[in-house]
Amino acid sequence: MTDLAKGRKIKQTAQKIQPILYGIFRLVILLAISYIIIYPLLYMVSSALKTASAFQDPSVLWIPKVFTGENFKKAMEAMNFKESLFSTLKFEMISALIETATCAVTAYGLARFKFPGKKLLMLMLILLIMVPSQMIIVPMTINFSQLDFLGILKLIGGIIGKELRPNILDTAACFYLPSLLSVGLRSGICIFIYHQFFAGLPKELEEAAWIDGSAPPRTFLQIALPSSSVAIITVLVLSCVWHWNDYYLAVMYTSDNFPLAVSLASLPQRLSLIGIWPGDIRNTLGVMAGCVLFVIPILVAYLFLQRLFVKSIDRVGITG
């Protein structure tokens, strides 16, 4: 009997201890991962604030004795920070907003209606997700240098003997046009997220609206969209982040008004133009400062949106 009681007691304590052990295990994993994520960021910030001599001084670990703004100044000068930031905002961010809006329209059409050719369209959506944008970037660039729609403008131009095809490279149009037609930067995934959300939304309200004589466009604007703030925020954040970090499209489409990501990528070379050669410690530090400058705007925006975004992720519900 006593043995049995003892056994039961051990079992009970084991049951009590188990969640605690699990909690510790979880905490260890999370802390390790947080360490891996935060360390490079802190490293970046701390070295951006150091002078070249402090960077090489082994006694200075994290916080330099003298903070210096020199690296930031040099990085800003080399990156053309103001102009680059302006082009990022003008080209990329507005394009992200457009994409967020148009992808919702497309996804609503795909999720709510039956029409001939829908299966083909879904297949194209998968292709759009799978085919990397690098595959089509060259024809897109060539097309944008002489904007044409299936050769129509060339034909008309040939008849009236005038060049009608505008060169829209290095303008905002080459970012806006694909976004307007919801085939912009990673639109496939945005459409997919919206599609999953709309498919999970109860149909009844919209059907009631239809019976009451509201046309689908109005139903979409007044019923579907207001109840899908979760999906909108998720897509908006992702799209903004992708556009902000976009390098591949921007480097091909722009030749003068470089967005931030492109300026940052060429920062080591740009620094050497103002006399800080690669191999010089100051070049490394300048690049670190450039990274900080690049990350800060979007990080600040994220910190404001974080709670909203974290909650949205919970509720956007991409189901199987």
Place this chain on the structure above:
Amino acid sequence: MKKKRPAGVERLKSRYGLMFVTPFIVGLILFFVVPLINSLMYAFSDIRFEPGNTVITFTGLKNIKYVLFEDPYFINNVVKGFSTFAYSFPLIIVVSLVMALILVQNFKGRIFFRGISFMTVIIASGVVIEFVLRYQGADITSAGTEASIMEDMINVESILTVLGLPSQISQYFQVVLESIMTVIWNSGIQTLLFISGLQAIPDQLYEVSKVEGATKWEEFWFVTFPMLSKILVLVSAFTVVELFTSKTDRVVSSAYTMMQSTNYHESTAMLWIYFLIVGIVVSLIYIPFNKYYLKRWE
């Protein structure tokens, strides 16, 4: 048998549906299908620019031959790309799934840890990662990899000397640690997609499995995992595309360098060959999964 035409209301609805997707169809044709066909054409031709015109002359297999047989780096780069893929892909899927499983639970500090893990999504641009993880190594040590920051983070060698192990082992540890670092930095969006997928699993299923007396392990394999199958495919597709097109992939970056010096034909040929190989390999892995998945999509 004649197909029955849909009734009036249905037809009206389908027209509205088409109205919603018309911009997308136009966009697909103008900015996806046509460029894709064009780029296939470019792979077999020579492109020259004359004022006001682009001259494309067909040259047959010249570009393909150049990429496959004359380019000294291509084959090596492809092998490198696939070996990175081979270890990163499973690691990224597992790490992001584990992260997601942890972060959906309710515990103190959940918001904080979520905020940190989503930070990788925010900063996960090739450019910053490349600079912070790799670039600085090039100047301080001559190793030129992310080893330098890893060495700073965890001093493997000192741990090994404490444990009394030979220092040669430290190299292997270094490689493992490096890949862990890259993997964690690259699994932000995947974690996010998994979390949103996990949230969508109805609670009743878990209640039932609890009543039936399933252990946590069984619960994972018989409830969570099957319910995640579709999100898993999406995540895998996304990861494959990300891995093969990231800025650190050598084929893509060399093709980009070629493009910037307006060497369009050879770079397109290179990308086509590369992504065809990728496509074949990936679809070979996925054939059983794919059928099942396409059926379930609608």
